[in-house]
Amino acid sequence: MITPTHGAVRRPVAVLAAALLLAGCGGGGAMTTADQQPGATPQGGSTGAPRVSMDVAPQQLPGLGPKTLAQVPQKTRQAVVVTGRGKNSPISTVVLYERTESGWQAGASWPAHNALKGWTDHHVLEDLRSPIGVYALTDAGGLLPDPGASLPYDQSSAFTIGGKGFEGEPLAGSFDYVIAINYNRKAGTTPLDWTRPLGADRGGGIWLHVDHEGPTHGCVSLRKEHMKALLRALDPDRDPVIVMGDAAALRR
Template identity: 30%
Template sequence: MRPGAALALVSLASLALLGLAPAPLPARMADTGGGTQLITAQAPATASTTGTVTWWDLRGGEWSATGSAPTRFGAGGLVEGTARTQGTNTTPAGLYDLPFAFGNAPAPAGTRAEYRAVTPAAWWCQDNDSASYNRWTDPLPADCRATESEHLSDHPTQYAHALAIGFNYDRPVRGRGAGIFLHVNGEGATAGCVSVPGDAMRRLLRWADPARAPHIAIGTESGGTGITRY
């Protein structure tokens, strides 16, 4: 959904000159997806592989932070989602929905999102030649090569719990990338996903409410203005 659309902000420096305290980050964004829940994933710069995830609630017309955690991004840093190339280990900046949750472990108590249990037959198809490109498949279809896809049960720690990120999902563009998730930390930077500690991932699953249309905005800090175009 709308990569980059969420990321134009009022400058904090301008607010400081006016003697005003900055509004919460979502209130300074051009687009938050239209719901009342938002996750922001901020990196200091496009080359960064670490940053901060914050989840926000809109109540009574005011955004407030509900929780935050350190996060990891792709080993290749961040790039505008519409310019991303598959296989570059970059995290796509932009605003995306969160179609469903999944995991090798049972859903945390209180999870309201659709939760798909990972079985030994569950894959994420990343084969550009497949009709199932950038889709969860269980089992792997005949036209999707296993060598070009991700066997979800092979990652019991990182995919203990996860949220699928709607990057390149509604109308997949071949070669742009597949299988971008918000998931549990592994040993280091990701292959393009956003990752957080396991406890934070469980908290996020208990927090996310599909009835409130949660989205995730991925971007960088720049000159103190919070999330910017990348």
């Protein structure tokens, strides 16, 4: 049973320990060493996303087309925009936008990883692609104590992970901090909840989590200090969402 340590009281969820290690990054098998893909690890700084002048705050989220913007709820005042370098690329950029009376204000730009094979409009189990779309951010957790999150936060040893990633990098610490992305999951529960409303074949356990310096199974990963900053910034009263996909898909 997982007990929340911060935020709203949750419904208790019983999860098998073996399944917990599979919950993150696509809900598939345990991550092991795979064939290396050159160029998958960012070297810091910008990852190629277009720069946007914030001298005058835009009224709409930059880089998003009408189809994507239509999925962002009118009540949303925080949007984590994940812009992938390309449809088949595991490298992306993350920016947290805050909606103010004068428009959308951009925060810092952070380098990130997404899934090994890039992005998809129809994510399925073990396709090694991250799902494109707009999803609510309602729940968080991790192996480490709550760093000051406003989202409900579940600290649990079930967030322990070992093994190696696709480039031979150690995965230990990847789940020190996580934020559940509400793709094929039940909102208002621990990120470890195994409920899959769309069915198990559509994957799940898509999270924001700590970067292990390599591609993921389906999640989006940020450096540890950036995950802590994001956890402290997200406010459930501002109805935060994540807008994620490759740049071309987001412009639709």
